[in-house]
Structures are given as C-alpha cells and as structure tokens.
Amino acid sequence: MNSRDDHSQMTLSISAVERDTGIGKDTLRVWERRYGFPVPGRDANGERIYPMAQVEKLRVIKRLMDQGHRPGRIVALTIDALQHLSRGEATLQTGRAMEAAHIRQDLVAYIAMLQTQDHEGMRRELFKTLSQHGLQYFVTEVVAPLTFMVGETWARGELAVHEEHLFTECVSSLMRQAIVAIPKPEGGGEPVVLLTTFPQEAHGLGLLMVESLLTLQGCRCVSLGTQTPVRDIAQAAIAHAADVVALSFSVNMNPNHVVDGLMELNLLLPDSVEVWVGGGASALRRRQIERVLVLHDLHSISEAVSHWHRHKTSSESKADGWS
Structure with missing residues (x-):
C-alpha cells in the first residue's frame, strides 16, 4: 500500500477536524443532521471519526464560505462540483459585483421615487421585488440597505421627514402582509x-x-x-x-x-x-x-x-x- 492509500484510510476525530478545517464541532453536528453531510463513523468509544475524503471536502466548503457562499447552498454538492465552483470563484465574484451594482441602481431609483412623491410607483416596484424574490431577500437585500440609504439621504437634507415616514410605512405594510402569509409551523417545538x-x-x-x-x-x-x-x-x-x-x-x-x-x-x-x-x-x-x-x-x-x-x-x- 503506498502513502497515498495510507492517507485515504486515515480518519480524524471531530476535534482534529475542527482544528484542520476551522469549522466548529457544533456546526459539523448541525450539518450532519440538517444536510446529511459529513457522515462520520464511530470509533470504539462511540466518538465521531471522519474519513480524509470528507475532511478534504470540508476544507473546500470552508474556503468557499470564506468567499461568501452560504453552507445551505454548497454542503450537499459533490467534491467535483465544489472544486469547480472554487476554480470559478473569480467569475462568480465579478457576477456578484455586477449584481450589487444593479441592486444599488434599484435603491437609488427608490430614493428618486420618494423625492418625486411617486409613492405608488415605489410601492409597486417594492411589491414586485418581494413577489419575485421572497421575503428573506426583500428584507436583507432591499429593505435593510435601503433603510440605511434613506437615513443618509435624510441626514444630508435631501429627503423631508414626511418622505422618510412614507418609506417606513410602505415597506412596513409590505412586510406585515408577507408575515401573515407565512404558513404557521405544526407540531410545536419552535421558540x-x-x-x-x-x-x-x-x-x-x-x-x-x-x-x-x-x-x-x-x-x-x-x-x-x-x-x-x-x-x-x-x-x-x-x-x-x-x-x-x-x-x-x-x-x-x-x-x-x-x-x-x-x-x-x-x-x-x-x-x-x-x-x-x-x-x-x-x-x-x-x-x-x-x-x-x-x-x-x-x-x-x-x-x-x-x-x-x-x-x-x-x-x-x-x-x-x-x-
């Protein structure tokens, strides 16, 4: 058996995996339950042990997470898909920059609608974004940065108080409608x-x-x-x-x-x-x-x-x- 074969047969404890990859023990356990990966074995004492192939995949996942990827979107991918994604990260970063620029253009357009009293147009466009992308995207990628931008514009004297209040009421009403439409969990156990x-x-x-x-x-x-x-x-x-x-x-x-x-x-x-x-x-x-x-x-x-x-x-x- 050559050294490469010896390496492939090695296993690491959960503590060693944490040190090797930088991914915490609690996170590894959550991924195991939520995403079905990693899939550790057990040693004689019943403790988790991880094959090197899984450790290598975890290293790639951690590298992609450091570059901005969310675990829910990448943990279940194959190692080949992850490595391909990693090699193409420069292209993805360019795509993200273009997307960010597009989002900022939309935010600036919302500010212009406020300044021209086009509240119906603003509400219509916000509702379209909410419908197309869902509530999470709407909150994190639109409402949060737009709220910051509205505050800055108001501080510079480029928005009136009534315009800032109109913005707040508009996005608040849309979020309340969306919250009511979310199905309630069944079975209990939620906080x-x-x-x-x-x-x-x-x-x-x-x-x-x-x-x-x-x-x-x-x-x-x-x-x-x-x-x-x-x-x-x-x-x-x-x-x-x-x-x-x-x-x-x-x-x-x-x-x-x-x-x-x-x-x-x-x-x-x-x-x-x-x-x-x-x-x-x-x-x-x-x-x-x-x-x-x-x-x-x-x-x-x-x-x-x-x-x-x-x-x-x-x-x-x-x-x-x-x-």
Whole structure:
C-alpha cells in the first residue's frame, strides 16, 4: 500500500477536524443532521471519526464560505462540483459585483421615487421585488440597505421627514402582509419570541425586519411594537411563555439606557428566557452583558435560532438522564 492509500484510510476525530478545517464541532453536528453531510463513523468509544475524503471536502466548503457562499447552498454538492465552483470563484465574484451594482441602481431609483412623491410607483416596484424574490431577500437585500440609504439621504437634507415616514410605512405594510402569509409551523417545538423596544427607542422598522426573518425560521413571534417599559416587557414575556425576548436598538440610542435597561431586564426575566439584541447602537459592541446575545447582522438570526434548538435538545436530553 503506498502513502497515498495510507492517507485515504486515515480518519480524524471531530476535534482534529475542527482544528484542520476551522469549522466548529457544533456546526459539523448541525450539518450532519440538517444536510446529511459529513457522515462520520464511530470509533470504539462511540466518538465521531471522519474519513480524509470528507475532511478534504470540508476544507473546500470552508474556503468557499470564506468567499461568501452560504453552507445551505454548497454542503450537499459533490467534491467535483465544489472544486469547480472554487476554480470559478473569480467569475462568480465579478457576477456578484455586477449584481450589487444593479441592486444599488434599484435603491437609488427608490430614493428618486420618494423625492418625486411617486409613492405608488415605489410601492409597486417594492411589491414586485418581494413577489419575485421572497421575503428573506426583500428584507436583507432591499429593505435593510435601503433603510440605511434613506437615513443618509435624510441626514444630508435631501429627503423631508414626511418622505422618510412614507418609506417606513410602505415597506412596513409590505412586510406585515408577507408575515401573515407565512404558513404557521405544526407540531410545536419552535421558540416563542417576544419583540419590542425600550421606551427610549421609537424606531420599529428594524424590529419588523427581525420579525420577518424569525417567522421564516419557524418562530412564533409576539410583537408589542415599540417603546415598552422594561417591567412590562418582563411581564409580557412571562404571560406569553416566551423563550426569547428580542430587542432592537437604533444607532441614536443612549448607551446608558441600553446597558441599564438590559441589566434591569435580566433581573426581572426568568432564567430560562434568552435575550437577543440587534441594531446599530454602539453600546451593544462595547460591553458584554450576561445572558444577552448580540445579533451582529440580519444573517446571524438563523444561527441564533439553530443555537436555541441545539440548546433545547441538549437540555431535554440531560433532563431525560442522557449523557
């Protein structure tokens, strides 16, 4: 048997695979359950072991993820398809740049519609995008960057307050309609998420974007709207048997109000309730607060939900006496 054959027969433990590929153990287990890959064997102690062929495929997957690919779209591909995709990445990057430029042109067109009071045209084009691409794309690729662009344009004095309000109402109504149309999950087991903002935070568009993506993830969302007193948030979480309280903070939120409010909320909530926070507030990145999970962007919502499911499964297994 030559050295190449020896190499092909090797296996690595899950810890070694994590070190070799840079893909975490928890992620490997989630992919195994969700995508059917990797497919580890078991050693004499029942621990996962991975053939080198699978490790090599995981290396290519990690390289593609670092270049911007999402695991849900590539994990199930064959190694040949992955290598072909990797070799063609330069072409794909060019395509992405062209797509990004096209998206920006659309965003600029929406701003022009606002400035010319063409709210019907703006609503029509936004609805077309939502219908063609779905709610997730609409939220992450259109509403989120367009909200930022609207804010910048308003700050430069190129949009009136009533025009900014019109934009907010238009995209909010479209997202609410789309949320209602999402089929409700059956069988239970999904997290109940209570959404709101602190009394000092009047901006609710970010909260609605989060609700849209959480609903797509199968969560049962209870929205209180904006500006809810901290004690009322805790009372509502208990009344609705919430598993998670999700809060949105805009960039203008006073850092002291953010930190003090979260610390007070921690004292009032049952230990079983998680707190997820997101938005542009600088306080969320300056200081780590116990039991508070910071969602750095909209794309991290799906991972937060997956983590909640893993934690719940682990807790239930321990309660049943499993190791």
